[in-house]
Amino acid sequence: MSIRLNDTAPDFTADTTEGKINFHEWIGDGYAVLFSHPKNFTPICTTELGYMAGMEDEFSKRNAKIIGISVDPVESHHKWKADIETATGHAVNYPMIGDTELKVAKLYDMLPADTAGTSEGRTPADNQTVRSVFVIGPDKKVKLTLTYPMTTGRNFDEILRAIDSIQLTAKHRVATPANWKQGEDVVLTAAVSDEEGNTVYGGFERVLPYLRKTKQPAN
Known part of the structure; x- marks a missing residue:
């Protein structure tokens, strides 16, 4: 089932680098940016996660939380953090979801619902559609979606600009x-x-x- 604008963002419970969360509860009364990655220790995603870490204060000013997701385990995320800081100079302090059973990727229609198995043995090419951004509002509705190819780094300044517009036009x-x-x-x-x-x-x-x-x- 595809995710369309103004749909209620699917809720889920997942392990993250900051502990277990219930997604809707974690969002609270603000905005959230969920952005996904096909595999840990990949070059473009490394730059993206670091860039977002450097922008965290700007999102906070807009009452927007950021959360990453990769199909790899949380333990791998913690190891990846060191590489991200080395490459970009920014430490990742926002949560990163471990989606080893591909549940969230399927729930958000980033992988087909009938995809078998777990993240074990899957390559970035297998998960190449797990490259989406979802902006979700306080009402838990999807306000924006974007999906990029693996070879094109995402423009997160544009996500920030879009949130400014979304918040202004909501008022x-x-x-x-x-x-x-x-x-x-x-x-x-x-x-x-x-x-x-x-x-x-x-x-x-x-x-x-x-x-x-x-x-x-x-x-």
Whole structure:
């Protein structure tokens, strides 16, 4: 079963480098970024985990937790941490899920549900679809999904930018245009009348009959 936007993120219990967690309880009343890896001790994933470790404070400012997952055992994750810090200069302090039975990978449709066996003996190529990012909101709904090929490192600055947009548009009846960044103009949604555009949002520019730009509302 595929995971679509606004679906409830599947809940699960799993062992992590920070102990056993129940995913929905762990998310709590904030946002979560779940990002997956096909195998430990792989070059691109090593850079990604380290980059995310360096960004942890930025996610925390947005009330967003980060959690990694690989199909390898938790014990292997702990050993991998040393390599990640050596390569990137950042220590991984966020939890990393061990998914040796492939349960979470299947639950999130990153591997076919009928995939047999465990992580033992599987290669990165076998798990190449376990390269997804899921942003999940306080309501436990999926807000964003992305899947990258193994040879392309993920752009986690984009994930941060998307969270800024998701959080802003959850509070205000606006949308963010292409390449939008914090502080830039936004677009009024169809739910906002012209009168409200003037009284609530302080005016707007009508670019097209259906495209009205206005200043970003205060968070």
